[in-house]
Amino acid sequence: MTADADAEELCGEAVRRRFGAGARIEALTRPTLGGANTTVVFDIVQGTTRRRVVSRQTPTLIGSPFLTGHQQFEVMRAVHAHGLPVPEPLFEYDAVDGLGEGFVIAFTSGETLPQRILRSQELARPELAGEIGGLLARLHACPTEPLAFLDDVADSRDPIAAQRDRLDIYAEQHPAIELGLRWLERHRPPAKARQFLHGDFRVGNLLVDASGVRGVLDWECSHFGDVHEDLGWFCARPWRFGRPELAAGGLGTREALRDGYEAAGGGAVDLARVRYWEVFALTRWAVLNVMQAHGHVRGVRRGLVFAACGRNASLVEYDLLMTLAGELD
Amino acid sequence: MAQYRPELNDLLRTVRAFLEEVGPRLGDGDRYQARVAAFLLGVAERELASAEVADRSFEARLAAFLAVPGDIADLTGSLCAAIRAGDLDGRWDETVALVLRDVVEKVTIVRPDHLATGPRS
Numbered sequence: 123m124t125a126d127a128d129a130e131e132l133c134g135e136a137v138r139r140r141f142g143a144g145a146r147i148e149a150l151t152r153p154t155l156g157g158a159n160t161t162v163v164f165d166i167v168q169g170t171t172r173r174r175v176v177s178r179q180t181p182t183l184i185g186s187p188f189l190t191g192h193q194q195f196e197v198m199r200a201v202h203a204h205g206l207p208v209p210e211p212l213f214e215y216d217a218v219d220g221l222g223e224g225f226v227i228a229f230t231s232g233e234t235l236p237q238r239i240l241r242s243q244e245l246a247r248p249e250l251a252g253e254i255g256g257l258l259a260r261l262h263a264c265p266t267e268p269l270a271f272l273d274d275v276a277d278s279r280d281p282i283a284a285q286r287d288r289l290d291i292y293a294e295q296h297p298a299i300e301l302g303l304r305w306l307e308r309h310r311p312p313a314k315a316r317q318f319l320h321g322d323f324r325v326g327n328l329l330v331d332a333s334g335v336r337g338v339l340d341w342e343c344s345h346f347g348d349v350h351e352d353l354g355w356f357c358a359r360p361w362r363f364g365r366p367e368l369a370a371g372g373l374g375t376r377e378a379l380r381d382g383y384e385a386a387g388g389g390a391v392d393l394a395r396v397r398y399w400e401v402f403a404l405t406r407w408a409v410l411n412v413m414q415a416h417g418h419v420r421g422v423r424r425g426l427v428f429a430a431c432g433r434n435a436s437l438v439e440y441d442l443l444m445t446l447a448g449e450l451d
Numbered sequence: 452m453a454q455y456r457p458e459l460n461d462l463l464r465t466v467r468a469f470l471e472e473v474g475p476r477l478g479d480g481d482r483y484q485a486r487v488a489a490f491l492l493g494v495a496e497r498e499l500a501s502a503e504v505a506d507r508s509f510e511a512r513l514a515a516f517l518a519v520p521g522d523i524a525d526l527t528g529s530l531c532a533a534i535r536a537g538d539l540d541g542r543w544d545e546t547v548a549l550v551l552r553d554v555v556e557k558v559t560i561v562r563p564d565h566l567a568t569g570p571r572s
Contacts (some may be wrong), residue, residue, distance in 0.1 A: 141473035153480065211500075284465060286535075295524070295527045295528055296530050296531070297530050297531055297534060297550045297553070297556050298550050298551075300530075300531045300534040300535050301534055301546065301547060301550060303535070304534050304537065304540070306537065308540070383562050398557070426484050426487040426488050426491065427487055429491060430487050430491055432492060433491075433494055433561045434561065434562075436554055436558050437558055437561060437562055437565045438556075439554045440551075440554050440555065440565060440566070441548055441559045443550060443551040443554055444551070446547055447547055447548075447551065
């Protein structure tokens with residue numbers, strides 16, 4: 123039996139344990155763009171009803187900045203309960219399932235590939251940037267009490283120190299990242315009230331159809347902090363996909379994103395502060411690329427994309443230093 | 452030991468050409484992987500062509516900047532530590548320019564098109 127067939131059998135058994143002996147899984151496919159996680163998509167069939175779901179196995183790697191599968195599931199439950207567009211969390215795997223840590227969520231259709239979204243007039247409507255601002259404002263209004271465990275995430279305590287500590291784990295010298303971290307320390311804005319953040323909110327983690335955003339994906343970086351951190355991450359240069367003048371994900375201007383955010387009751391947005399967090403985003407994205415290369419060369423999980431990330435760190439560093447030098451905005 | 456033709460850069464280019472040819476015929480996931488594979492071979496070709504010239508010149512600039520001798524690893528380590536400790540805050544623009552020059556050389560190998568990312572709009 124191959125490893126794939128084995129996993130399929132285990133997924134089927136996990137479904138029967140929860141949905142009854144008559145339940146089965148069908149039409150299993152494996153999207154290959156899942157990064158570090160093992161993701162499969164299948165139908166849960168019970169009698170005449172059929173529901174398409176996504177299964178994610180979420181192994182915890184050493185030096186990983188990501189929430190555990192269990193924590194991600196808890197975050198999605200809270201966000202779903204708050205009425206946001208997020209795939210409905212269905213169940214978590216447990217020790218009996220033999221699939222390690224992970225969970226099953228509802229499959230939501232829509233486009234996630236940024237280039238396809240941006241090329242499509244139907245998807246990339248002029249109003250979309252403002253709508254995404256509004257969605258982010260609602261996301262930031264999620265109550266923090268049910269998610270108190272996020273207090274312990276390094277990024278909740280001090281997002282700059284969190285990146286610096288990770289860089290030290292990956293043990294590669296990066297003067298450009300040091301400059302980013304130092305600049306961030308020296309220009310730290312006065313602290314604001316801490317709110318719930320997605321932590322990886324960008325085009326690419328949004329499921330979009332003609333009606334707008336259908337789902338917000340990838341909750342593995344959620345933490346508490348200044349809402350401008352999420353806004354700055356969304357506007358960071360690597361997520362503009364060839365449209366650098368449209369800072370809000372290549373979809374619109376920072377102003378459009380801000381206006382949508384404020385109109386949805388999200389509180390006043392300070393664009394200077396957004397730009398500060400864009401510098402943070404470039405620094406953090408560089409560190410994340412170094413992390414992927416570290417996992418590759420250490421043999422934790424090797425692959426073409428992880429290898430490319432190591433070299434791509436220099437592209438992010440270029441954007442970072444050119445931004446610090448006032449050459450890019 | 453000298454090998455018969457084709458040379459190493461030719462081998463890399465030949466494999467890259469194959470990947471670029473078959474890539475578009477593959478399914479979504481494999482097509483993406485093939486594109487990344489071709490990209491990595493392109494990086495290897497450019498790196499091979501540039502040899503060690505860039506590394507040596509950065510080493511010399513770094514030694515002059517820090518006014519200490521050492522090899523590239525030691526000097527880079529000293530630079531990182533000095534930035535982190537705030538010792539170079541008073542030479543900020545100069546430090547950014549020094550590091551940017553090295554990063555530009557890296558990008559020239561990794562993805563030269565990226566340098567064309569336009570100026571402030």
